[in-house]
Amino acid sequence: MPAPGKVGFGSSAGLAGALVLLVCVCDVPAQNAVQPSPSVPEKPAAYTAPLELIHDKPYVSVMVNGRGPFRFLVDTGTGGQALISPALADELALPVVGHARLMDPSGLGDQRAEIVRVHSLTIGGAEFAEIKAIRHRLYGEEEICQGVLGFTLFKNYLFTLDYPGRRIVLTSGAMDQDDGSVLTFRMPDGVPIVPLRIDGQHVEAQVDSGGTGLSLPDPVAARVKFLSTPVEFGRGESLSTRFQIRAARLRPDVRLGHYAFKQAFVEINPAFPLVNLGSTPLQQFVVTFDQAKMLLRFYSKQKTLHLDASPAPLELNNEPKREASDRKLVPVG
Numbered sequence: 001m002p003a004p005g006k007v008g009f010g011s012s013a014g015l016a017g018a019l020v021l022l023v024c025v026c027d028v029p030a031q032n033a034v035q036p037s038p039s040v041p042e043k044p045a046a047y048t049a050p051l052e053l054i055h056d057k058p059y060v061s062v063m064v065n066g067r068g069p070f071r072f073l074v075d076t077g078t079g080g081q082a083l084i085s086p087a088l089a090d091e092l093a094l095p096v097v098g099h100a101r102l103m104d105p106s107g108l109g110d111q112r113a114e115i116v117r118v119h120s121l122t123i124g125g126a127e128f129a130e131i132k133a134i135r136h137r138l139y140g141e142e143e144i145c146q147g148v149l150g151f152t153l154f155k156n157y158l159f160t161l162d163y164p165g166r167r168i169v170l171t172s173g174a175m176d177q178d179d180g181s182v183l184t185f186r187m188p189d190g191v192p193i194v195p196l197r198i199d200g201q202h203v204e205a206q207v208d209s210g211g212t213g214l215s216l217p218d219p220v221a222a223r224v225k226f227l228s229t230p231v232e233f234g235r236g237e238s239l240s241t242r243f244q245i246r247a248a249r250l251r252p253d254v255r256l257g258h259y260a261f262k263q264a265f266v267e268i269n270p271a272f273p274l275v276n277l278g279s280t281p282l283q284q285f286v287v288t289f290d291q292a293k294m295l296l297r298f299y300s301k302q303k304t305l306h307l308d309a310s311p312a313p314l315e316l317n318n319e320p321k322r323e324a325s326d327r328k329l330v331p332v333g
Contacts (some may be wrong), residue, residue, distance in 0.1 A: 018167070037169070046171040055311045056279040057143055058161060058209055059092025060168055063122040065092055070146040073138075074161065074168060075210030076289070078150035079190020082121065082133040088133045088146040089116050100134055121153075126170050128153060148210065152190045155291040161209060163283040175290035175297060182297045183257055185289075192289065192296060196275060199224050199252035201274050207287070207296065211278030212310035214254065214266045220275060221268045225251040230268055233309075243271045247309070254307075257298055259285075264307040280310040 051074070052059045061069035061171040070088060084094065094116035103110040118131040138148065160169040175182065185192040185207070192207045203220055221230070226248040226332070233247035246268040254261040261281065269276070284305050 029099060042174060047126035048122040049168050049178060051166045051168055052313060054144055056212060056283055060123055065119050072147040072149050073141060073145050073210055075148045076151045077147055077191055077206055077208030077210045080134060080150040081131050083136055083148040083149055084116060084133045084134055085138050085142060085146050094118060104175055125178045158290055160288040162286045174293055175295045177295055180271060181257055181299055182295055185294055185296045187198035194296060197255040198295060205277045208276050208280050209282060211276050213278050213280045214264055214307060215269045215276040217273055218268050218270045227251050227263060233267060241271045259300060259305060261305050261307045265309050281307050
């Protein structure tokens with residue numbers, strides 16, 4: 001159940017963009033695997049928890065094995081159940097039950113990480129039992145949160161990220177495909193992928209609440225028109241690559257169902273193959289996922305939307321140095 005690596009973006013004019021890394025979870029060796037078990041009751045009630053938006057990303061308070069609360073990022077771009085920082089895993093003495101391979105979509109490398117068992121995660125009264133979590137550093141997030149909640153954790157619920165209402169809602173039931181606000185999605189690696197249209201072209205985009213803005217891969221950017229020539233905007237780093245990010249405003253609309261982003265500000269990413277729809281564009285919507293029926297509903301009061309540059313934490317030139325990057329990272333672009 002892989003999930004893409006993520007990068008944080010920031011200005012490159014005298015300041016360095018803060019870097020964020022999230023990872024993907026691949027097959028666990030059979031001898032170390034934990035057998036899957038139901039994560040939630042068959043007929044759950046409705047649960048609601050407040051969302052805290054930091055740099056446009058959604059965070060929620062979570063009880064872990066009855067202790068906490070701890071702040072976790074809600075990340076639809078992570079295809080596993082959860083990631084937990086080494087500090088929190090050690091504090092709670094979470095047992096290691098196996099190992100996983102971690103990859104990003106660039107396909108240029110992978111890493112090995114420990115799987116730990118979490119007896120319970122509780123979010124707004126909803127309890128998830130016997131969770132397999134990846135123990136791994138949360139690059140760029142460690143000062144903000146202690147873990148990440150992945151998309152597949154919520155597979156037995158109608159899962160709503162209500163950005164305008166600042167809440168997460170988990171309910172039972174099923175979604176009907178009624179109008180243009182409901183789209184089908186696919187999730188080959190545990191991450192939802194939906195269709196977008198840019199200047200009449202049909203492209204696929206990952207719905208990634210743990211990401212920031214609207215990011216285009218180089219091949220897509222080469223086929224669309226911009227209001228001005230894209231310029232260097234920041235630097236990115238994933239699990240296995242380093243790369244430069246360019247940015248500009250699009251001339252054509254970006255269409256998502258029956259919504260349109262007018263002259264959207266987009267980042268251009270040379271490392272990953274798909275468009276990435278992060279929390280800066282998503283925050284204009286109430287987004288509901290039905291993983292059983294592979295349906296996703298976007299709702300906004302406005303049909304025409306505007307998208308500016310994502311807010312991001314910036315690293316000052318005289319700030320204490322962060323931990324050095326892995327020397328094995330492969331430069332891209």
